[in-house]
Amino acid sequence: MPKISDKQREGRRRQILEAALACFSENGFHQTGMADIVKRSGLSHGAVYLYFASKDDLIEALADDRHRREAVLNSVAQGSSDPIDGLHALVRVYAAWLTDPAGEARRRVGIHGWAEALRNRRVRTGVVEGIDMPRALIVALVERAQHDGLIRRDLGADAIARTLVAIFQGFVLQKCWGEDFDVEACMATVGSVIDGFRTARPDVRRRTRA
Amino acid sequence: MPKISDKQREGRRRQILEAALACFSENGFHQTGMADIVKRSGLSHGAVYLYFASKDDLIEALADDRHRREAVLNSVAQGSSDPIDGLHALVRVYAAWLTDPAGEARRRVGIHGWAEALRNRRVRTGVVEGIDMPRALIVALVERAQHDGLIRRDLGADAIARTLVAIFQGFVLQKCWGEDFDVEACMATVGSVIDGFRTARPDVRRRTRA
Amino acid sequence: MPKISDKQREGRRRQILEAALACFSENGFHQTGMADIVKRSGLSHGAVYLYFASKDDLIEALADDRHRREAVLNSVAQGSSDPIDGLHALVRVYAAWLTDPAGEARRRVGIHGWAEALRNRRVRTGVVEGIDMPRALIVALVERAQHDGLIRRDLGADAIARTLVAIFQGFVLQKCWGEDFDVEACMATVGSVIDGFRTARPDVRRRTRA
Amino acid sequence: MPKISDKQREGRRRQILEAALACFSENGFHQTGMADIVKRSGLSHGAVYLYFASKDDLIEALADDRHRREAVLNSVAQGSSDPIDGLHALVRVYAAWLTDPAGEARRRVGIHGWAEALRNRRVRTGVVEGIDMPRALIVALVERAQHDGLIRRDLGADAIARTLVAIFQGFVLQKCWGEDFDVEACMATVGSVIDGFRTARPDVRRRTRA
DNA sequence: TATGAATGAGACTTCATTCAT
DNA sequence: AATGAATGAAGTCTCATTCAT
Numbered sequence: 111m112p113k114i115s116d117k118q119r120e121g122r123r124r125q126i127l128e129a130a131l132a133c134f135s136e137n138g139f140h141q142t143g144m145a146d147i148v149k150r151s152g153l154s155h156g157a158v159y160l161y162f163a164s165k166d167d168l169i170e171a172l173a174d175d176r177h178r179r180e181a182v183l184n185s186v187a188q189g190s191s192d193p194i195d196g197l198h199a200l201v202r203v204y205a206a207w208l209t210d211p212a213g214e215a216r217r218r219v220g221i222h223g224w225a226e227a228l229r230n231r232r233v234r235t236g237v238v239e240g241i242d243m244p245r246a247l248i249v250a251l252v253e254r255a256q257h258d259g260l261i262r263r264d265l266g267a268d269a270i271a272r273t274l275v276a277i278f279q280g281f282v283l284q285k286c287w288g289e290d291f292d293v294e295a296c297m298a299t300v301g302s303v304i305d306g307f308r309t310a311r312p313d314v315r316r317r318t319r320a
Numbered sequence: 321m322p323k324i325s326d327k328q329r330e331g332r333r334r335q336i337l338e339a340a341l342a343c344f345s346e347n348g349f350h351q352t353g354m355a356d357i358v359k360r361s362g363l364s365h366g367a368v369y370l371y372f373a374s375k376d377d378l379i380e381a382l383a384d385d386r387h388r389r390e391a392v393l394n395s396v397a398q399g400s401s402d403p404i405d406g407l408h409a410l411v412r413v414y415a416a417w418l419t420d421p422a423g424e425a426r427r428r429v430g431i432h433g434w435a436e437a438l439r440n441r442r443v444r445t446g447v448v449e450g451i452d453m454p455r456a457l458i459v460a461l462v463e464r465a466q467h468d469g470l471i472r473r474d475l476g477a478d479a480i481a482r483t484l485v486a487i488f489q490g491f492v493l494q495k496c497w498g499e500d501f502d503v504e505a506c507m508a509t510v511g512s513v514i515d516g517f518r519t520a521r522p523d524v525r526r527r528t529r530a
Numbered sequence: 531m532p533k534i535s536d537k538q539r540e541g542r543r544r545q546i547l548e549a550a551l552a553c554f555s556e557n558g559f560h561q562t563g564m565a566d567i568v569k570r571s572g573l574s575h576g577a578v579y580l581y582f583a584s585k586d587d588l589i590e591a592l593a594d595d596r597h598r599r600e601a602v603l604n605s606v607a608q609g610s611s612d613p614i615d616g617l618h619a620l621v622r623v624y625a626a627w628l629t630d631p632a633g634e635a636r637r638r639v640g641i642h643g644w645a646e647a648l649r650n651r652r653v654r655t656g657v658v659e660g661i662d663m664p665r666a667l668i669v670a671l672v673e674r675a676q677h678d679g680l681i682r683r684d685l686g687a688d689a690i691a692r693t694l695v696a697i698f699q700g701f702v703l704q705k706c707w708g709e710d711f712d713v714e715a716c717m718a719t720v721g722s723v724i725d726g727f728r729t730a731r732p733d734v735r736r737r738t739r740a
Numbered sequence: 741m742p743k744i745s746d747k748q749r750e751g752r753r754r755q756i757l758e759a760a761l762a763c764f765s766e767n768g769f770h771q772t773g774m775a776d777i778v779k780r781s782g783l784s785h786g787a788v789y790l791y792f793a794s795k796d797d798l799i800e801a802l803a804d805d806r807h808r809r810e811a812v813l814n815s816v817a818q819g820s821s822d823p824i825d826g827l828h829a830l831v832r833v834y835a836a837w838l839t840d841p842a843g844e845a846r847r848r849v850g851i852h853g854w855a856e857a858l859r860n861r862r863v864r865t866g867v868v869e870g871i872d873m874p875r876a877l878i879v880a881l882v883e884r885a886q887h888d889g890l891i892r893r894d895l896g897a898d899a900i901a902r903t904l905v906a907i908f909q910g911f912v913l914q915k916c917w918g919e920d921f922d923v924e925a926c927m928a929t930v931g932s933v934i935d936g937f938r939t940a941r942p943d944v945r946r947r948t949r950a
Numbered sequence: 951t952a953t954g955a956a957t958g959a960g961a962c963t964t965c966a967t968t969c970a971t
Numbered sequence: 972a973a974t975g976a977a978t979g980a981a982g983t984c985t986c987a988t989t990c991a992t
Contacts, residue, residue: 140350280486306516560770645855696910726936
């Protein structure tokens with residue numbers, strides 16, 4: 111087989127990454143053997159190592175999948191002019207991601223990545239960067255809102271951002287463990303949390319998330 | 321075979337658990353070898369297996385971290401009569417737990433446990449139960465507050481509880497990864513979130529977090 | 531099995547080293563698998579790694595077996611007062627070592643070590659040190675002889691030593707390859723080489739190798 | 741499939757052999773991968789296998805180093821009429837070969853071949869034949885010298901030949917390992933060794949090494 | 951009770967060789 | 972003739988657990 115096209119190469123990579131994603135999602139990084147991934151990918155041991163230098167390489171490639179996050183944020187970047195609407199939009203986007211059944215494996219692998227981030231610097235960097243992205247977006251929105259007098263100024267924009275991010279992290283955990291996580295209700299609560307950050311004005315309540 | 325006293329027995333157990341906690345905290349469950357724990361505990365392989373049937377046994381004993389729940393709940397059991405004060409008290413207790421440097425290892429192991437919970441039913445049960453306890457407490461407080469007209473009735477008590485729990489889960493993650501997690505500011509935000517759940521009344525702002 | 535005695539420990543080590551010696555002798559370092567050594571030693575994989583950290587460790591332990599050399603030299607250290615007799619004694623000792631059928635494996639492994647020394651610094655150090663020992667002895671003898679006027683002063687003592695050492699290295703090679711290496715005849719020649727280094731005196735011939 | 745000329749074919753072969761020589765010289769036969777050779781040769785895996793059936797084929801082609809023998813023998817073929825002069829000439833030729841920096845890789849690969857000869861019959865045959873050639877030449881010279889009364893008759897011609905060959909084998913080893921091998925001094929010693937084989941005559945000293 | 955040497959299945963990875971293109 | 976992606980057996984090494992002492 112002579113030189114493969116970039117497209118084919120990328121296809122193989124994806125094939126392996128998908129197999130790894132499925133395996134890691136089910137058993138975690140360290141309880142998954144390369145043999146599992148090899149079998150699931152339908153390729154041979156050697157072929158897998160042709161595309162990824164090591165199991166760690168595979169872990170890092172998956173733990174830090176920036177792609178998803180970028181996609182998510184891009185869909186919000188074109189957001190509404192009102193910063194608070196922007197926050198609500200962000201919540202909707204994440205809610206959709208949280209609900210998507212196809213993303214279950216990714217969410218589970220994400221959690222494994224959170225643990226792995228504690229002892230693997232490369233993974234941690236990826237994870238933290240992945241979280242800094244939405245955090246920065248939220249900070250920007252909040253600061254704009256504060257500047258416009260829409261959000262209380264006695265709360266740090268960064269703390270608000272971290273809190274919102276934390277909520278989603280916790281939701282991912284609860285959703286992945288539990289069978290009875292009511293996404294709808296929780297999202298309504300998050301909307302209310304956002305509105306709770308507003309400055310106290312008579313017209314506040316009118317805006318409460320549709 | 322001189323039988324040892326229950327007290328000694330319990331001491332040995334703790335000795336092993338502490339060693340395991342330290343190891344797991346540093347390297348995760350599956351990257352820690354029994355040999356590491358044995359060495360750190362100062363005992364022998366045989367001795368460790370005398371107290372714990374297997375490595376999984378050890379993992380389960382630690383992942384399901386009864387300590388935190390009990391400490392937290394005990395501290396709040398003496399709760400104030402006002403349910404919203406109760407919520408704020410809960411936040412303070414968690415904030416203290418989150419800040420305690422001695423609890424760092426426990427927090428880290430907790431995160432590893434969250435990942436492990438995805439594939440180990442026993443661990444998951446422990447983790448979920450550990451979370452259901454404060455959640456139930458919050459639900460009770462919120463329902464009482466809603467009954468008293470202090471908290472909006474259009475939000476589910478369970479969703480509120482899950483949201484508050486999620487916030488703390490996310491904070492644990494962010495604190496354990498990051499060097500620049502500002503606990504104070506974030507706690508202020510959580511207080512504000514709780515107040516945001518209040519019914520809209522002119523006197524709301526007065527109550528904001530002690 | 532509680533703590534093993536030093537004697538037993540040493541026995542196990544020897545057991546493994548002997549198995550390794552046999553395997554390496556037959557197939558060389560890199561064509562011998564740990565499985566071969568494990569099987570031949572009668573122990574388990576794990577047990578072998580309990581005594582040697584790695585295959586390289588094993589290679590180094592064998593490639594540089596200083597013991598043998600020391601033993602050889604000790605038997606000559608108590609040598610005759612006449613330095614030239616000392617050289618002849620050395621030749622006899624090496625001749626005996628070269629002939630000893632029990633040493634065949636060692637000689638073969640030695641040759642593998644010579645090749646390995648080209649790319650493994652640790653092995654090289656061991657090999658070179660092992661050769662420096664007899665070389666230094668020869669240099670000492672030759673210098674004494676030169677001082678006493680028994681050996682020509684126009685030849686470097688070091689060059690003479692290297693030449694004699696080289697002869698033995700070459701003999702080991704030829705003996706291990708060939709089926710028709712006549713040790714006796716070659717040793718007689720070496721004796722004559724030594725005598726050839728003498729100063730030209732009428733009585734020279736009388737001394738020729740007992 | 742455009743057939744290529746024999747010239748091109750031979751060029752390719754040499755290209756591969758040179759790459760292999762460099763690799764083997766650095767890392768030995770078994771620590772060198774085909775991939776190393778392929779990369780160094782600038783060709784592809786397939787191409788290499790078009791010229792050599794296997795890695796062993798390559799090893800055999802190099803271990804059995806015909807070059808040296810031929811070069812050496814050709815240089816001496818024009819030998820002087822005096823057999824002892826012939827021996828000295830031989831020494832000079834080998835000394836030159838030993839000193840030639842361009843031959844370093846060949847010498848190193850030669851040593852690897854000596855080890856390989858212990859377990860690979862084909863390689864052994866090549867190596868032994870390679871040594872038998874100069875040995876036979878020396879035997880012929882010595883026998884002629886003995887017949888002419890120039891060399892002592894109590895020493896076997898074959899033993900003398902083996903001894904001289906051994907010296908050079910040892911020198912190759914010592915040179916390849918060491919940084920401080922004094923070729924000049926050692927060669928002087930070899931010359932003296934040859935002269936030491938002479939029959940005892942008053943004029944011996946006059947002849948010492950041209 | 952306690953020890954720690956021993957086990958052996960299984961982990962990750964490499965690499966000589968092939969063959970579709 | 973030439974390519975290089977793919978194969979898969981085999982390599983080295985680890986580690987949870989056991990059991991003779």
